[in-house]
Every structure is written in C-alpha cells, then in structure tokens.
Amino acid sequence: MRSTKVILAATAIAAALATGATAKPGDPGREKVVAAIKADHEAAVERLRDWIKLPTIANMGINHREGAEYMRSLVLDAGFQHAKVVPTDGVPGVFATLDAGAKDTLAVYFMYDVKHYEPSEWSSPPLEGRIVDRPGEGKVMIGRGAVNQKGPETAFLSAIRAFKAAGVKLPVNLVFVAEGEEEIASPHFPQVIANPEVRAALEKASGIIIPSAGQSVDGQMTLLLGAKGAVELQLISSGEKWGRGPNKDIHSSLMANVDSPAWHLVKALNTLVAEDGHTPAIDGWFENVKPLTARQKELIAADVAAGNEADDMKVLGIKRWYKEEDYLTANFRLAEQPTVNIQGLVSGYTGPGGKTVLPGRAEAKIDLRLVPDMTKDEAVAKLKAHLAKRGFGDIEVNVSGGYGPTQTDENSLLIKAEQATLADAKIPMTMSARSAGSWPGVVFTGPPLKMAAGQFGGGRGGGAHAPNEWLLIESSNPKVLGFDGQAILYADFLYEVARTAAKAKR
Amino acid sequence: MRSTKVILAATAIAAALATGATAKPGDPGREKVVAAIKADHEAAVERLRDWIKLPTIANMGINHREGAEYMRSLVLDAGFQHAKVVPTDGVPGVFATLDAGAKDTLAVYFMYDVKHYEPSEWSSPPLEGRIVDRPGEGKVMIGRGAVNQKGPETAFLSAIRAFKAAGVKLPVNLVFVAEGEEEIASPHFPQVIANPEVRAALEKASGIIIPSAGQSVDGQMTLLLGAKGAVELQLISSGEKWGRGPNKDIHSSLMANVDSPAWHLVKALNTLVAEDGHTPAIDGWFENVKPLTARQKELIAADVAAGNEADDMKVLGIKRWYKEEDYLTANFRLAEQPTVNIQGLVSGYTGPGGKTVLPGRAEAKIDLRLVPDMTKDEAVAKLKAHLAKRGFGDIEVNVSGGYGPTQTDENSLLIKAEQATLADAKIPMTMSARSAGSWPGVVFTGPPLKMAAGQFGGGRGGGAHAPNEWLLIESSNPKVLGFDGQAILYADFLYEVARTAAKAKR
Structure with missing residues (x-):
C-alpha cells in the first residue's frame, strides 16, 4: 500500500x-x-x-x-x-x-x-x-x-x-x-x-x-x-464453466479440434483495455470519473515542481512514462486515471521451458483502481456486463476484495x-x-x-x-x-x- | 507424445x-x-x-x-x-x-x-x-x-x-x-x-x-x-527488452502512468489467433499447408467409423468439438490444421488470490503444430515477422525445441x-x-x-x-x-x- x-x-x-x-x-x-x-x-x-x-x-x-x-x-x-x-x-x-x-x-x-x-x-x-x-x-x-x-x-x-x-x-x-x-x-x-x-x-x-x-x-x-479505490479480482476461464474446451489439462495436439480456455481468456482480456494496452475499455468505465479540480491540480503541480523525474524513473526501473508524457502530465494521470492492471497470469504449465498441454483453466489476476465517483459495486457490475455482452459471460469474476476511492x-x-x-x-x-x-x-x-x-x-x-x-x-x-x-x-x-x-x- | x-x-x-x-x-x-x-x-x-x-x-x-x-x-x-x-x-x-x-x-x-x-x-x-x-x-x-x-x-x-x-x-x-x-x-x-x-x-x-x-x-x-511437427517456444514480454514499462515488478497503482509488459503480451497474443480464439492468424501461416489427400481422408474416415465419439469426449473432458463440428470433420481437422496453442501463461504474482504488482515480465508458453509442407524455420520466421510488423518486435521468441512434420x-x-x-x-x-x-x-x-x-x-x-x-x-x-x-x-x-x-x- x-x-x-x-x-x-x-x-x-x-x-x-x-x-x-x-x-x-x-x-x-x-x-x-x-x-x-x-x-x-x-x-x-x-x-x-x-x-x-x-x-x-x-x-x-x-x-x-x-x-x-x-x-x-x-x-x-x-x-x-x-x-x-x-x-x-x-x-x-x-x-x-x-x-x-x-x-x-x-x-x-x-x-x-x-x-x-x-x-x-x-x-x-x-x-x-x-x-x-x-x-x-x-x-x-x-x-x-x-x-x-x-x-x-x-x-x-x-x-x-x-x-x-x-x-x-x-x-x-x-x-x-x-x-x-x-x-x-x-x-x-x-x-x-x-x-x-x-x-x-x-x-x-x-x-x-x-x-x-x-x-x-x-x-x-x-x-x-485522498486515495484511489482498489478492487482485486481474478478472471478465471475454464472448460468446466465455459462448456467448451477441456475440463482439465489435455495434450496440446488437441488444440486442432478442441477449444482453449487460455485463448478464451486472452480474447476476453484483450477487450478490457484499448489497443495501447493501457486505457481501460470496459463499457461505461469513465461515466462517473470526475476530473481533477483546479485545487487538486495545484497540489499535484507543487509536488511535481519539487520532484525529480530522473530519480522517480530510476526507482521504478522505467525509461519513459505512458505515451512519453511529461512529468506533470504523467502525475496528473497517476491521480486521475482509473486503471485495469494485470497483477499476474497463470495457466497450464508454468515451470521452466514448455510442456505439451492444452490447459483446462486460465486465470488473470486483476486489480482495478477507482477514482471518485466510481464505486466498487459499479466497477464489478460494469466489468461483468462488458464480458457478458462480448460472449465471455462464462468467465468467472472472482472478487477477492476491494473498496471505492476515499477523499x-x-x-x-x-x-x-x-x-x-x-x-x-x-x-x-x-x-x-x-x-x-x-x-x-x-x-x-x-x-x-x-x-x-x-x-x-x-x-x-x-x-x-x-x-x-x-x-x-x-x-x-x-x-x-x-x-x-x-x-x-x-x-x-x-x-x-x-x-x-x-x-x-x- | x-x-x-x-x-x-x-x-x-x-x-x-x-x-x-x-x-x-x-x-x-x-x-x-x-x-x-x-x-x-x-x-x-x-x-x-x-x-x-x-x-x-x-x-x-x-x-x-x-x-x-x-x-x-x-x-x-x-x-x-x-x-x-x-x-x-x-x-x-x-x-x-x-x-x-x-x-x-x-x-x-x-x-x-x-x-x-x-x-x-x-x-x-x-x-x-x-x-x-x-x-x-x-x-x-x-x-x-x-x-x-x-x-x-x-x-x-x-x-x-x-x-x-x-x-x-x-x-x-x-x-x-x-x-x-x-x-x-x-x-x-x-x-x-x-x-x-x-x-x-x-x-x-x-x-x-x-x-x-x-x-x-x-x-x-x-x-x-505421419505426424505433425511441433515447435515449442516462449514469448517473453519484458520492460527491459521493450524499453517501456518497468524492468521489475512494481506497485500496481503505477499502471496509471507506466506501460505494462503483461498487457503488451496480451495484445500480441491476441493477434496470433482469429476472433474464434482458435484459428491461427499469423501472416502467411497457411501458405504451405497441403490439404489432406483423398487416401488420407479415407484412412481417417475408417478410423472414425470405428471410433466412439462419446468415449473420446469423456477421455478429453469436453462436451463439443471446436465449432460444434461432427466427429468426422473434427478428426479431419485434427490431422489437417496447424495450431498455435497456449501451454502456459506466467506473469507477476501466481499464488492464491492477488498481489498488487505491475509485473515487469510476462511469458506465454506456446506450441505450434505444423503440417506438410510447413517447416520449423518457416514457422518461426513467420511468427517473428508477424509480431514485428504489429509493433511487438521486442517480444522475445525463445524457441526451446521443435521439428517439422513427418510423413x-x-x-x-x-x-x-x-x-x-x-x-x-x-x-x-x-x-x-x-x-x-x-x-x-x-x-x-x-x-x-x-x-x-x-x-x-x-x-x-x-x-x-x-x-x-x-x-x-x-x-x-x-x-x-x-x-x-x-x-x-x-x-x-x-x-x-x-x-x-x-x-x-x-
């Protein structure tokens, strides 16, 4: 935290x-x-x-x-x-x-x-x-x-x-x-x-x-x-829930005529953010997002004026901000933009090298960061509706915790x-x-x-x-x-x- | 095998x-x-x-x-x-x-x-x-x-x-x-x-x-x-190679203004198969694919005529073949279609529940199944060209083994x-x-x-x-x-x- x-x-x-x-x-x-x-x-x-x-x-x-x-x-x-x-x-x-x-x-x-x-x-x-x-x-x-x-x-x-x-x-x-x-x-x-x-x-x-x-x-x-809200959830695609693909890991050669829960998850994930691999693309995601107030921007600008961009980048191990934005814009975005982040991906064989399986299950660990006036319930409902509308209603949305933003x-x-x-x-x-x-x-x-x-x-x-x-x-x-x-x-x-x-x- | x-x-x-x-x-x-x-x-x-x-x-x-x-x-x-x-x-x-x-x-x-x-x-x-x-x-x-x-x-x-x-x-x-x-x-x-x-x-x-x-x-x-060829490879997206996103796992809140190697991988994977989450969509993938001969279809049909679809489905833990195809068509496809399979996905936190990280690295373990007259070198070259053309040239294609089809x-x-x-x-x-x-x-x-x-x-x-x-x-x-x-x-x-x-x- x-x-x-x-x-x-x-x-x-x-x-x-x-x-x-x-x-x-x-x-x-x-x-x-x-x-x-x-x-x-x-x-x-x-x-x-x-x-x-x-x-x-x-x-x-x-x-x-x-x-x-x-x-x-x-x-x-x-x-x-x-x-x-x-x-x-x-x-x-x-x-x-x-x-x-x-x-x-x-x-x-x-x-x-x-x-x-x-x-x-x-x-x-x-x-x-x-x-x-x-x-x-x-x-x-x-x-x-x-x-x-x-x-x-x-x-x-x-x-x-x-x-x-x-x-x-x-x-x-x-x-x-x-x-x-x-x-x-x-x-x-x-x-x-x-x-x-x-x-x-x-x-x-x-x-x-x-x-x-x-x-x-x-x-x-x-x-x-204030602080953004956070919702942690796992998106789980499985042959069992999907009714397509295997209910367990099977031999990978079967990919030819059997559906793949892992590809199903990839296709679902792909719809959650825009082509930039960054901007949330869940239907209606920005409806209740309030822009920063003048006072909030003033406070952030004061922080940024005193900050050290090179140090920040070094600490984070990055060479550039999203979209090559300048330091101030990147910090406005840090405070203002809700996010859909992949915390982890787990499917099938996860050891060294490869193993010839077609996994029966694939999981993406996601966290959503919410800004005023988004709420946890709203975010979860919108995510579920978005998935269902696109044929991914079978993917489990397992919410393990979360809360809305605070101010x-x-x-x-x-x-x-x-x-x-x-x-x-x-x-x-x-x-x-x-x-x-x-x-x-x-x-x-x-x-x-x-x-x-x-x-x-x-x-x-x-x-x-x-x-x-x-x-x-x-x-x-x-x-x-x-x-x-x-x-x-x-x-x-x-x-x-x-x-x-x-x-x-x- | x-x-x-x-x-x-x-x-x-x-x-x-x-x-x-x-x-x-x-x-x-x-x-x-x-x-x-x-x-x-x-x-x-x-x-x-x-x-x-x-x-x-x-x-x-x-x-x-x-x-x-x-x-x-x-x-x-x-x-x-x-x-x-x-x-x-x-x-x-x-x-x-x-x-x-x-x-x-x-x-x-x-x-x-x-x-x-x-x-x-x-x-x-x-x-x-x-x-x-x-x-x-x-x-x-x-x-x-x-x-x-x-x-x-x-x-x-x-x-x-x-x-x-x-x-x-x-x-x-x-x-x-x-x-x-x-x-x-x-x-x-x-x-x-x-x-x-x-x-x-x-x-x-x-x-x-x-x-x-x-x-x-x-x-x-x-x-x-005969048998299909197989190529095993890992697709690795990392902040280090990409020059965007972090070179290690960082706090997930940074998703707001930092690029995500995991999303980058998802976006790349998404281009490898069609919207059905199944058909290979790598540029030129089917150029050298020979259709089954009449004799090959005859042999497969004889197998299928003697087979038991319900038993096969039970063994595999599936309820339907890809596209709800009939047993014969599904078996023609099994022999005829080259595949791009996800064997495994690994990124960031992979334990129970979640963990608030933005991973610096994401890996998809892939196997490609090849049919005559595809070759291993052709497949790897086409995959790399496909990725590079779409802005994913930074993603490592780590081929850990493979060979072409045999007949x-x-x-x-x-x-x-x-x-x-x-x-x-x-x-x-x-x-x-x-x-x-x-x-x-x-x-x-x-x-x-x-x-x-x-x-x-x-x-x-x-x-x-x-x-x-x-x-x-x-x-x-x-x-x-x-x-x-x-x-x-x-x-x-x-x-x-x-x-x-x-x-x-x-």
Whole structure:
C-alpha cells in the first residue's frame, strides 16, 4: 500500500527545516510523556520485533486468529480499557476503546496483516527484525511489516503507553479498529464497521488516522487528502464453466479440434483495455470519473515542481512514462486515471521451458483502481456486463476484495490538526491531492460514517511489498524522525487534536 | 507424445481376432528366441524398473549425463557391439551398432528422457515401478516412462538380448540412435544425426522405428504414416527488452502512468489467433499447408467409423468439438490444421488470490503444430515477422525445441514389414494418415536421410505426461500383448524386415 506514497513523497517539496517538537502551552505533562517514550525505547523496539515474528497473511491462511488475539493484547497492554476480537466471514477484526474522560475522541485504524514474502530474496530473515545500518539513513529494522504497518503502529501505541507510564491523562479519548485483510483489499472490513458497537463508537470520533511513516529522505511529509479505490479480482476461464474446451489439462495436439480456455481468456482480456494496452475499455468505465479540480491540480503541480523525474524513473526501473508524457502530465494521470492492471497470469504449465498441454483453466489476476465517483459495486457490475455482452459471460469474476476511492476535506479538523502538529514539529509538509495507491479509507469517509480519514506519522521506511522491508529506528539525519520521534509526534498530535477541536468550538 | 496416439487408436477398427504369433518357415531359431524371452521375463521387468528409477528430465537438468551413460550400458548389455554417448549442445545422444553379418539393416530410435511428474498426484511412487492390478487389463507397471517410452524400448531390447541368449543370429543388422530431449521437442537431436559416423550408419538402414505400445483396449493397432511437427517456444514480454514499462515488478497503482509488459503480451497474443480464439492468424501461416489427400481422408474416415465419439469426449473432458463440428470433420481437422496453442501463461504474482504488482515480465508458453509442407524455420520466421510488423518486435521468441512434420509412404519396406508382422500375429491393424501428436521423425524422413520411419510395437499402456503412467506387463485380455508378447512381436518384426527386403530384391 505504501510504495506509491513513498514515490509521491519523494516528489514533494523538499524544504529543509530542522525537525524537533516543542511543547505548547496547554500540553499538560508533555515533558513526562516524552521522557517515558525515550525510557521505553528498547522495550518498544523489542515489541515491534516480537510482533514481526507473528506474520498474519490473509490469503495464505497464516495466523488469522493468532494475529487478531495478538493485536488485541497489544492494545490492552498499551492502555486501552476494552478490546475485543470482532469475527467476520474472513480474518477477524479488532475493536478497542480508551475513555480518557476527554471532550473529544480520535479514532485510529490499524492493519495487523502483512504481505507475504520469499525469505530467499531477503538479505536478513524477514521475521527476525534485525537492526542494520542503512547508509545515509541510520539504524533500521529489517522485517516484513516493518513499515507496512507494524512499525508506525507500534510507534503510535508507544505514545499511548507513555501517557499511562507517565501518569498523564490522554488529551483525547480513543477508538481503535483493526483488520487482518488490508493486503487483500479488505474484503470483510465493512463487517467490522457495521458492528453496532463499533459504529456507535466511531461516530463519536472527529476523524481517524492510520499510522504511517511518511517522511521523505529530506524529512518532508505529504498529507494524503485522498486515495484511489482498489478492487482485486481474478478472471478465471475454464472448460468446466465455459462448456467448451477441456475440463482439465489435455495434450496440446488437441488444440486442432478442441477449444482453449487460455485463448478464451486472452480474447476476453484483450477487450478490457484499448489497443495501447493501457486505457481501460470496459463499457461505461469513465461515466462517473470526475476530473481533477483546479485545487487538486495545484497540489499535484507543487509536488511535481519539487520532484525529480530522473530519480522517480530510476526507482521504478522505467525509461519513459505512458505515451512519453511529461512529468506533470504523467502525475496528473497517476491521480486521475482509473486503471485495469494485470497483477499476474497463470495457466497450464508454468515451470521452466514448455510442456505439451492444452490447459483446462486460465486465470488473470486483476486489480482495478477507482477514482471518485466510481464505486466498487459499479466497477464489478460494469466489468461483468462488458464480458457478458462480448460472449465471455462464462468467465468467472472472482472478487477477492476491494473498496471505492476515499477523499477527505483539507479543511476538516483532522487535517487541520495534522498540519498544526507538523508545523510545530517544523516538519515541512505538502498535501497530496490523491494517492494512486489505495487504502480502505472509504469505509470511514464514505456513507454512513463520512468521517475525515488519513494516513499520518513521521519517520521513514521502505520496501513495502518487497524484500528487505525496513523502518528507520535511529535516524542519522536530523530532518527525519527516528522511532522515538515518531512516537513523540503521535503524542503531540493527540494534544493538537484536542486543541484544534477546542478552537473549532469557540 | 503418446496421448493423441492412444486417442486415435481408440477410434480405430475394433476387429476381434485372437493374437498369437506363429513361426514362419525361414525364421531360423525363432522358437529358441521366444523361449529365451519368456525365461528372461522377471529379469526384463526388473531392468525396466531399474531404468524408471533414473529419470532424465531435459528441462530440469536432471540426469542428463547419467541417463545417457545408462542408455549406453543398456544397449551394450542387450548385445550391441559398439555404443557411444554423442555430445550435443544440450542433453547427449547415444549411438550404437550391432553388425549381425546380415544383408539388411534396420534402425531404431529411442528416447531416454521422460516428462516431469508431481509425486503427490500419483497413487504409487512414480519412480518405483510398482506392479498393480488394472481391472480389465491385467497386471501393469506404474511409473514415469512406463509407456513413454522406457517400457516399449525395454521390450525391444529384450528381443535383441534373447537372440544373443538363444545363440540365434539376428536376421538384420541394427543401428541405434537415442536422445534425451524428446520431451522438450528434440532441440539438439539433429546434432546427433549430423554426426558423420551416425549418418553413415543410418544411411545403410531400410527404415527406422521407435518402439511403442500401440494396441487399443480391443487389441487393435494403428500404424502411423505421419505426424505433425511441433515447435515449442516462449514469448517473453519484458520492460527491459521493450524499453517501456518497468524492468521489475512494481506497485500496481503505477499502471496509471507506466506501460505494462503483461498487457503488451496480451495484445500480441491476441493477434496470433482469429476472433474464434482458435484459428491461427499469423501472416502467411497457411501458405504451405497441403490439404489432406483423398487416401488420407479415407484412412481417417475408417478410423472414425470405428471410433466412439462419446468415449473420446469423456477421455478429453469436453462436451463439443471446436465449432460444434461432427466427429468426422473434427478428426479431419485434427490431422489437417496447424495450431498455435497456449501451454502456459506466467506473469507477476501466481499464488492464491492477488498481489498488487505491475509485473515487469510476462511469458506465454506456446506450441505450434505444423503440417506438410510447413517447416520449423518457416514457422518461426513467420511468427517473428508477424509480431514485428504489429509493433511487438521486442517480444522475445525463445524457441526451446521443435521439428517439422513427418510423413512415411505406406508402400515403403518398413510399413510393408510392419503390416506383415501384424497380419502374422493376427493383430487387427489400421493405418493413421497423420497423428496430431508429434515426434521428430522428420529428422529421418526429411532431407538428407529420407528414410521410412514410424512408431511400432504391441502391448498397451497409458498416462503418458500424466500421473500414474502405466504399461501392461501381464495381459488378462487375450487380444492384447503383455510384456513378453511385445518382445516377441519385435523379434518377429526383425525376421519380417529381412523377409520383406529379400522379397523386394527378387
């Protein structure tokens, strides 16, 4: 989920101000909280390491229940008063509350699942949480989930437990929701939200954040005002469902007089994008696509003006953007265009060389990225209708997860509090009109909750969804927060939410 | 290679004559040879079992050298006087000769490689060669290579060693050539044939056979007069070669402004077959395709008249032929139409569910089946030109093996001797105009050798390229030869080749 964010961050304004949070009048006990965070450093790193040892991988059936129970114990341990596992038809969610007797309530969203990993591709074991030197950055922890999202989440919980340890009253009440299926596009998270107790608690909150390590190498941070929606699905062509071609793999010579489910899939796929192999060509796909607003273009242009096209291309391993567009146009397109992507193709023999089979089954793994005002239901229905109209109605559309796009008002209390927190911490900030990456914010920003929602947090990491995922623990760059700084920023944010809310009421 | 043959055999005339070879005048020592074959039964079965224990799998780097050495030792042990491993740029070949001081020479072709296998799919271990009961058939050996082709080959060698054991002079001299890459379409076998010593030896032979277990469940046998050619290749689309899209897997959200090698491959594949997902649409593909002759259609019609369409469909797991054609038309098409088949598709994430990547590489595993007068070089050149003309010139065409179609004259000495042998053995016989499956017979039937060539042998088996491959060892059906009967039929065939040659010279 984070890789696009990292890219966007890298393109943003690289202002060069020193970081360092200072207490404001009206932040009672802040110094004690900061001291508690620092005193807790070694234990906190150990808690992150322990958590990394227990990977929950939704689509591989790994540690579903265990991950949920562990999540529950982590929030109870941090100071939440009530926490429960919320069963769903898939991996369970977790719900918790912390009533500090404050006037205002903030909600926080966690994911406790991680992407799967191939240990052979890692320089240090993915579940060990080893601390290594990263030149130019400092000491980092290597592990699956380090940045996506156990690391930032551990920093957030460290802030909460520091208030408890320091005997300081939390400035806001907290509502906590977590899921274990973020990496498969949150198929059952709406069930967690629909739980009456969870929903009632969330309705009291003035906004919701997902902790993230959002600083660029220059220390700059980008506040995401929106993100595309994502729908993950598999298109499966099979002789069995088609009623043509074989119901299993047969000898390839039979291609002469038997139909091929693999070719059937290729023909179907071919209709989904235009001849350029890029532009979605599903009937009615652009009907509800809203163009970027002038303000959104302004924000993107500011990002691009500060970005480095050559660096971006190097990171991505590309030589040109789609249609050889210029950097600005390519970034408008990144935010504005819905996509139909092939994540994977699987059919028949997939080993080295060849094998003389005519496969009975072929699968394309697809993800759709949606922009406002597209919805998940609309996208799936249009895809199915498009296929059916062209004689591909037999192809299974197996939706494994997804959600629509999310957008939050830059004038909301949440964004205002985030901006104020960063200003106080002297962390240079830009706003991102819309991330091309996705997170299930629409669960909060859409009906019925319609809350402000966004990723928030300092510090830095990388390698989400890739080998050698890392989180900065001790920063060698004064502009970028290490682990303790990340936790302190969350503590300051809690103060700021209360302050901003108080201002708004005046 | 055999599965199509099995299907064709099943469709052929099911005449019901008792089998049982009888000596002809002028077959000196035949009874001693038959006795020696029977006395050798247990040892021969053990030799087959031992051979199965050593699988050579060309495309997995398994037992290349070991398989060749073992093959060499098997033929020396059977009575060949000279045998050598013939190095190639791939898996080695084997060449051997047996000079019996006879007037005529027969050549024999072996493959010592096998298809790979997934032990978990087998009911008994694929390398154990366990003997089990097969209802309606008798005692069979289960093992990878049992029928394709170590079993029939072992029966052939048992015949040869029986002449030696019985002290009976072989009626013909023998030339032996073997390869270890048949299952990957024989990419280096032409190098074996091009060896001057091998070529000179083969030029003395009046024909060449590949041992096979060719009887149907009714005991009927089909003589293959021809077979389609096959070219195996992988089409690889990559950001690296394309110069567009990423040179590795990147986050799928980038689909908005980055090109996709997977979509590029889909668009390229889409041009290779017509809208029906079946008919080859490569430019000029049918230019050299010769229609079936009246005689070929007559042979196919005879097969079809004796076949059972419902059984064929059940075996294949299909409900209809391409275009809902009738059984006869579908069988004409099977023999006549060149094909472009997708063996496999591989790109990006191939595990369960999805993963948010935009893959840097996509591969389609393709096989082309060729009919006279198409050639391998022509097919590959036309495919490349077709792709290049449509803007897909960057897609790698990685040819991993292949050869053109083969055809043998039904009036050749070899086919005449085969027919006479079967008539004497009272095995009902039909001729197949052309197998849709392939074998590298063109190496022999094409220039420069232009020999008659064909698969030949009695007995029965199944499961080539599938789990639980088997060969009939002790037949419970008097119409079908068990292992000893298979060896005896080869002995009789050697007598018959000498006799037919003598007749031709008169």
